[in-house]
Amino acid sequence: MALIVMLARRIIQNKWLVASLFAGILLSVALVSSMPIYAEANLSRMLLKDLERLQQDTNEYPGAYYASIELSSETPEQARIKINWFDRFIRTEAAPDFQLPIQELVAELATQSMKMKRVNDPNPLTDQNMQWVALRAFSGLEAHIELIDGRMPAAEPKEGVYETLVTERGLAHYKTVLGTVFVIDDDRLAEPIKLRPVGVFRKKADEDPYFRANALNDMNGAFIVPFELAQRQIVNEQRVPVRAAGWYIALDYSRIELRKVQPFLDTHEQIRRTLLKYMPLFQIGVEARAHDTIEAYPERAEQLRKLMWALNAPILTLLIFYMFMVANLIVGRQKNEIAVLRSRGAARWQIVAFYLAEGVLLCVAAAAMGPILGAGMTELLGASNGFLEFVQRARLPIRLTEEAYRYAAVAACACLVTLMVPAIAATRVTIVGHKQQIARRVQTSLWHKTFVDFLALGAAFYGLWTFRRRLHDLQQLGLHEGELNLDPLQFAVPALFMLGAGLLLLRLYPWLLRAIYWLGRRWWPPPIYAALLQVGRSSGQYQFLMIFLILTIATGIFSASAARTINANTEERIRYANGADLVLTVNWVNDAPPPGRDVMRPEASAELAGPRRIHYLEPAYEPYRTLPGVEHAAKVFTKSGAAFAVGDKSGKATLIGIDTDEFGRTAWFRDSLLAYSFNEYLNLIAADTSAVLISGTLADMTGAKAGDTIWIGWPEAESQPFQVYGVLDYFPTFNPLPQLGEGDGDAKQNDDEIDKEASKESNKTPMLIVGHLSRIQSRLALEPYEIWLKLSDGGKTGQVYEGIQARKLSVSGIVNTREELVRAKNDPFLLALNGVLTMGFVLAIGVSFAGFLLYWILSLKGRTQQNGIMRALGMSLGSLTFMLAVEQLFTSGAAVLFGIAVGNAASLLYVPNFQTAFQPGSLALPFTARFELIDQLRICALTGAMLATGLAVLSVLLSRLQLHQALKLGED
Structure with missing residues (x-):
């Protein structure tokens, strides 16, 4: 009880320090516990969106799960036993294990196909009067259908006749009418069975999840009997x-969450193993419509957690520094008391136990509250759309999980260890040693003694070399473009660089202070002179605060550059690949033969040598150009594999036909990609319809240059001459880099050797020719083109869709760039990047502000006598405030400048390596690192506001200084 009373008194005496310490612990625990909360919430939302997109793309219900068995070799008794056993297993064990609400559970039965004829047909079964029929039954079917004609069948046979249902197609298939009686006369039956269709049905609702994808096809070729009757008889x-x-x-x-993914996969595997246990592999079928989509999420969750640890590494480092600094300040104020206790016989373990009890109390409270605060941080993460940018977005499905509390407990234990380090170190000092430490102000810090700065920089530069080598290998391999793939080390290694560079600058900073002092020692006024002496003689005391500020500023600048670079390159990659806001593929009337028929004309062997030319009728263009929400439109004809010849060189290239004026107004193109403005290239060929632009890859291969004649054609169009007017390396949708085939994008470096011929064929360098659409249509061929649309600032894609539907335009495909951009912005890794970097910087600024105020307030209190003496000697309050401002300039101000320098250096060195996230071997646009002045202004403004507020608070405290309190008798 006495220990509790002492602990309470100690906390009350140091309430502000303890509150600051608890805030640091709480933020650390909340940040760590937010990782699993965010991973589950974000991936749960993304999984739901992926399943919704799957339903839109395939028009099949993603929640569909189907298991079936074939009973081809079993005896009737074996079939009965297996069906009933599997039915109980599915209903009582498997279905509940999915841990998702079950909308429908439908049992299906199907008989063998059997020979059938009309009952009133006296002739024996022959090919002329015989039909094949199977009986099928579906549990609960009656509640999901409506009758078109007839009535529902009876639950029992009437006079030996089984009444059935049929679909409209089934009625036509059997060429019958309702009420007709059929008899099944098959050798496999003990006695003939009579059937009578009495009702025709259809779905009650088109979107009813009761019906699986192929259920209607199964019903169209069968007679449907009541399920209970089928099960019984x-x-x-x-x-x-x-x-x-x-x-x-x-x-x-719609109720799926990340935590339910593994139960879904486990249940799927359990059903498959159970069926295999009793049935051969070729007699079972297990199909989960969303299995492939769901299966990828455990790995994505693991990758996202690794990424979040890497993203949070800098802010966690800052929080550890903060907690260590505050704990050190608390212990520092009590070192005299600790030394006295040690001199009077107190054991070290007793003093350590006291501090341990205080730390356990704080850490347990933080572990209980941290996940709740972490859930609030997750809200901020979900609303982030860029660094320090927020948008209105659907709320994340946030849920406090057991894993979050496990993370919180681990973080709390780590915080406790951090708190105990200063306390354990303080118990080793005697009263004599403590007085000696007070007298020796200038000491070398531990991290400089152990050369942490050089070790961190060495590891960071090794990581940089590894990234550069990996980037070079990827560019040489030309890998296929894949989804955004962020390596967590790309954030952890720059954090090492910022730490090492900051510590190295602090190692050199005392020499800079001595140089400043020496250069102006004859002219410095008293406030600056006193500030330089204070900072120079106590530089070790300021290092915690300075490294704290350096890491905060540097992390903010690097985070801003990394987020803006990845966001901008992601957006530009999509815009360049698509070319415009909307790309419409329009149906053209033509005389092409129906699919599946030979398109070759058999009249003459000469004509058989080449494909038949298809004639097209061009649709009206004006209705597309005037769609609501459209600002500009352009016709874009693309012909892959067009043959060309320049001099004695020939090959195949992609031919693009455009109208230069419309295309220049409609297409998206990034500035600075070409030597001149993109529109200047279009203007170059605008006056001459025979003029073309060629890609640099084609010019390099053939040696073609401006003024040369190039012949262009393809098998259905005779080659025609065109004039080369210019060479350009980039054009909307054109990727000049060689691609590693068109298939898998997951090719690995260490796979077996790829077949040489296939590799040679797939790595051909892409080439491009751009010409006038009118010339191509008149001289070569009139073939379908795409219609590119640029939307107005207020235009919405929904308006365009409604306009297409209202005008009944024949559109077979739409590429929606805005939709792809939204999809990219909602990528869990990009959301994590933007959210964590933003939240980390906001927390860093807040913690830095608290640490800044705490340090200077305690510093002022510790120098009360010194400040009082200066006031008594005649120094005015203004001069004293100016001295304090100069101190801040040489400490906090220098730290901010160092932070800006370190942050920019880290950005220049490490941000370009982020192009590995975009599979650089297939990146059409050159990767550009973004350094926006507005980001640095935001960071500097927040930091400046923090320093100005702190200086104002300190000035107020300084103005309240009373001389009689500072100079009272008994002070040292």
């Missing part, structure tokens, strides 16, 4: 041989 009484049984589960995928 077909399965249990074995009157008709069963061919197959299936179970269709419609899961409510």
Whole structure:
């Protein structure tokens, strides 16, 4: 009890220090615990969006799960046992294990196909009067259909006749009408069975998840009997041989979360193993519509966690510095007391135990509150759209998880260890040693004694060399473009560089102070002279604060540059690849033969040598150009594999036909890609319809230059001459880099050797020819072109879609650049990048402000006598305030300048390596690192506001200094 009372008194006496320390612990725990919360919330939202997109793309329900068994070799009794056992397993064990709401669970039965004829046909079964029929049954079907004609079948046979349902197509397939009686006369039946279709049905609702993808096709070629009747007389009484049984589960995928992914995958594997245990592989079928989409998420979750650890590494380092600094300040104020206790016989473990009890109390409270604050931080992460940029976005499905509290407990333990280091170190000092330390102000810090700065810089430069070598290898391999792939080390290694560079500058800073002091020692006024002496003689005391500020500023600048670079290159890559806001593929009327028929004309062998030329009728263009929300439109004809010849060189290239004026107004193109403005190249060929532009790759291969004649054509169009007017390296949609095939984008460096011929064929350098659409149409061929649309500032894609529908325009495909940009912005890795970097900087600024105020307030209190003496000697309050401002200039101000220098250096060295995230071997646009002045102004403005506020608070405290309190008797 006495220990608790002492602990309470100690906390009350140092309430502000303890509160500051607890704030640092709480922020650290909240930041760490927010990682699993954010990973689950973000990936849960992305998984739901992926499943919704899957439904839009395939028009199939993503929550569909289907398991089936074929009963080809089983006896009727074996079939009955297996069907009933599997039915119980699916309903009672497997379905609940998915941990998702079950919208529908449909059991299906199907008999063997059997021979059938009309009952009133007296002739024996022959090919002329025989039909094949299978009986099918679906549990719960009656609630999901509506009758078009007839009535529902009876639950029991009437006079030995089984009543059935059929679909409209089924009725046409069997060429019958309702009420017709059929008889199944098959050798596999003990006695003939009579059937009578009495009702025609259809779906009650088109979007009903009850019906699996191929259910209607199965129904169209069968007679549907009531499920209970089929289960009783077909399965249990074995009157008709069963061919197959299936179970269709419609899961409510809208309720899926990341934590339910593994149970889904485990249940899927359990069902597959269970079926294989009792059935051969070729007799089972297990299909999960969303399995491939869901299966990728555990790995994505692991990658996202690694990325978040790397992104949070700098801010966690800052928080550790902060906690160590505050704990050191607390222990520093109590070192005299600790030394006295040690001199009077107190054991070290007793003093350490006291501090341990205080640390445990704070860390336990932080571990309990941290995940709740972490959930609030996750809200900030979800709203981030760039560095220090926020947008209105759908709320993340945030949930406090057990994993979050485990993370919080680990973080709290780490914080406790950090707190105990100064306390343990302080207990080793005796009263004599403590007085000696006070007298020796200038000491070499531990990190400089252990050369942490050189070790960190060495590791950082090794990481830089590794990144550069990897980048070179990727560019040489020409890998296929894949999704954004951020390496966590690309954030951890720059943090090492910033730490090492900051510590190195602090190692050199005392020499800079001595040089400043020496240069102006004859002219410095008293405030500057006193400030230089104070900072120079106590430089070790300021190093914690200075490295704290250096890391804060440097991290902010690097974070801003990294976020802006990745965001900008992601957006530009999509815009360049698509070419415009919307790209429409329009259906053209033509005389092409139907699919599947030979397009070759058999009249003469000469004509058989080449493909038949298809004639097209060009649709009206004006309705597309005047769609609502459209600012500009352009016709863009693209012909891949067009043949060309320049002199004695020939090859194949992509031919693009445009109208220069319309295209220049519509297409997107990044400035500074070409030697001249993009529009100047278009103007160059505008006056001459025979003029073309060629790519640099074509010019290098053929030696073509401006003024040369190039012949262009393809098998269906005779070659025609064109005039080369210019050479350009980039053009909308054109990628000049060689691609490693058109297939897998996941080719690995260490795979077996690729077949030489296939590699040679797939690595051909892309080439491009740009000409006038009118010339191509009149001299070569009239073939379908795309229509590119640029939307106005207020234009929306929904307006365009509605306009297309209202005008009944025949559009077969739409590439929506804005939709792809939104999809890219919602990528979990990009969201994590923007959110974590923004939140990390905001936290760093807040913690730095708290540490700044705490340090200077305690410093002022520790120098009360010194300041009082200066006031008594005649120094005015203004001069004293000016001296304090100069001190801040040489400490905090210098730290800000160092932070800006270190942050910019880290950005210049490490941000260009982020192009590895875009698979640089297939990156059409050259990667550019972005350094925006507005980002640095924001950072400097926040930091300047922090320093100005701190100086104002300190000035107020200084103005309240009372001389009689400072110079009272008994002070040292």
